[in-house]
Amino acid sequence: MRAPSRRNAPPGETIGMAIVGLLMVAAFVVPPLVGGFLPHQISTYLIFGLFALSVGLISGYGRLFNIGIGATFGVAGYAVAMLSHAGINEPFVLLASALITGIVVSLLFGVYAILASGIEYLMLTFLTTLAFFNIPLAAQAATGGENGLQIKAGTVVSFGLDPLKGNGFYWFTLTIAVLVAALSWFILSSQAGQAMRAIGRNPARAAAMGYNVSAYRIALTLYSGVVASLAGWLYALQAAFVFQDLLGLANSLNGLVYALVGGVDSIVGPLIGATALRWLTERLSTQSTQSNLYVGIVLLLVVLFIPDGIVGRWRQLWARRELAKAGARESDEPEVTSVTLAGAENESAL
C-alpha cells in the first residue's frame, strides 16, 4: 500500500478537505460548549454516520449493493447486550466480541460476494437481514425477543464514560469516528483503494488487468464489517438498549439511504447524509406524524435528481468550475459523472 495518490483526486478536493477539517475542529469544540442535549444528539449522528459509512464503502466503492449491513450492526450490538447479561462487562472484552461477531456476519457477506454479484448478491443480503431480524423472535430467552435487550452494568461497559452526563462519551465517539474516517480515507486513497474502485466500476476490466477481484471484495467486506461492528458497539453503549429493528431490513435500507444522500463515492458523504437525514426526520416527526411521507419524497427526489448525493453534487459543481476556468466552452461540458452511480459507464451488473 503506497501513500495516497493525489493525481486522481476528485474535483474540489482541497477545499472540501479544508471544510471537513474545520468541521472536525468545530465538532470537538462546539457541541460541548453549547451543551444540553446536543452532544448526545451529535454522537447519535456519528454512530449512524459510521454505519452509513460501512454501507457506503461496500456499496459505493465496491459497487456491491448490500442491503443487509444492519445485520452486522445489530449483531455487534446484541453481542454487547447478551454478554453484559451474562455478567461480562469488561469494556475491551465487549469491544472484541462485538468486532468478532460482526466480522463473522461479514464473512457471510464475503462468501456471497465470491459466489454472486449484482442483483443476486443484493437478494442474498436482503434475505440475510430478514433472517437475522427473525432470530430474536426464535430465541426469545437469550435475546429478549420483541422487547429487546438492555445493556447492564451501567457505565462500566463504556470505560466509565456516561453517555448521558458530561462530554466524555461524546469526545470518545467523535474520536473513534474521526479515526475511522481518516483510516478509511487513507486506505482508499492508496493503491489498494484505487484497485478496489476499479473493481467496483468494471470487474471484468480489473480482472483482465490482473487484480484478484474476489480477494479485494472480501477485504472490503471485512473492513466494512469492522466499521459497522464499531458502530453497533457504540450504539449499544450509548443507548444501553438493543432491539430487533436494528438487525432488520429497515435499518439496513436506512444505512444505504444515508450513504446515498450524502454521496456513496466518498468517506465524508455517508456521515453527512446520516446527519442530514436523521436531523430531518427528527424535526419532521416532532412536528407531524407524516414522517414516512417525507422520507419517501426525499428519497424519490434524491434518487431522481441527485443520485450522486451531496458530495457528488459538490464534486460536479467544482468540476464544471475547473473546466470553465480552463477555458472550455459552455457547450463542451462533458459528462463528469461518467463513473458515478448516475453515469453511463455502468457496465457491471448493477
Add this chain to the structure above:
Amino acid sequence: MNQFLLQLLNGLVVGSSLALVASGLALLFGVLDIINFAQGEFFMLGAYILWIILGATHNYVLGLIAAGLVLAIGGGLLLLVITWPLLGKAQVLILLATLGVSLILQQLALNIFGGDAKIMEPPIAEGVDIGPITYPLYDLIIIAVGMGLLLAGFFWLRYAKYGVWVRAVAQNRSMAAVLGVPVPRVYLLAFMISSGLAGIAGGMLAPVTSVFPSIGGSIILNSLIVVVAGGLGNFRGAAWIAILFGEIQSVGSIWIPPVVVQLLLFGLVILLLVLRSRRKTALVRL
C-alpha cells in the same frame, strides 16, 4: 388429519395470491431488471379499492374489476414515470425509488383511510364440506381464480403476440428492438400487468385478511423471497415456489412455531441461491 387438510387448503389460498403478486414482480424483473418495492402497496390499494366499491355498491365483482383496472392503469403509469429517467443508471436507484413510492403510498393510505383495519364480508358465506372439514367456499374460489389467472398468464406468455414479445424483451432487449418489437409498449404493458395482478390479489384477499395501511410490508417481503427462490425473472418458477411457500408455511406451522418455519425458509432460499450461483461456471466471479 383435519388440521392437516385445513392447513393444506390455507396454504393454497396464501400461495395462489402470493403467486399473483410474485409473478408480477418476476415479470418486471425479467423484462426490465426492476425490483418494485411498491408491489405490496399496490396489493394494499387493490384491497382498499374493493372496500370502497363494496361500501358504495355492494357489488363484489365490480369492486374486483375496479381494483385490477385502477391499479393496472395507475400503477403502470406511476412506475413508468418514476423509472423511465433511471433506466440507464445503477439498478439500486430504481429499487430505492420504488421504496420511496412505497413509503409515500403507505402514508397516504394512512391519511386517507385511517390506521384501522377495514373488515369486509366475503360475498359468499357458505362453506363446502371437504371430507371431514368444512371450508369456506369463498376461499376455494380464491384458489380457483388465482390458479386460473396464473394459467391464463402462462398461455398468454407462450402464445399471445404480446406475451411472446414480453419474453423476447426479457431475453434480449436490443435484439428484440432490432427485430421490430415495440419495446416501450412492452415496458408499459409489463408495468400494467404487474400492478394489475397485485391489485386483483389485494381485492381477492381483502375479505379474508381485512386491510390496513401496512399490510403491504409482509406481502412484499414474502413475494421477493418467492421471486428470488424461483429464479429472478422466471415467471413460472415464481408462481410454483409461491404455492410451495404457502404450503410450507401453513402446514409447517402445525408442528413447528411459525418463526422457526420462517427462518428455515430463509435458510433454504439462501442455500438455494448459493448453490445455484456455484453451478454457473466462471473463472472469476464477477
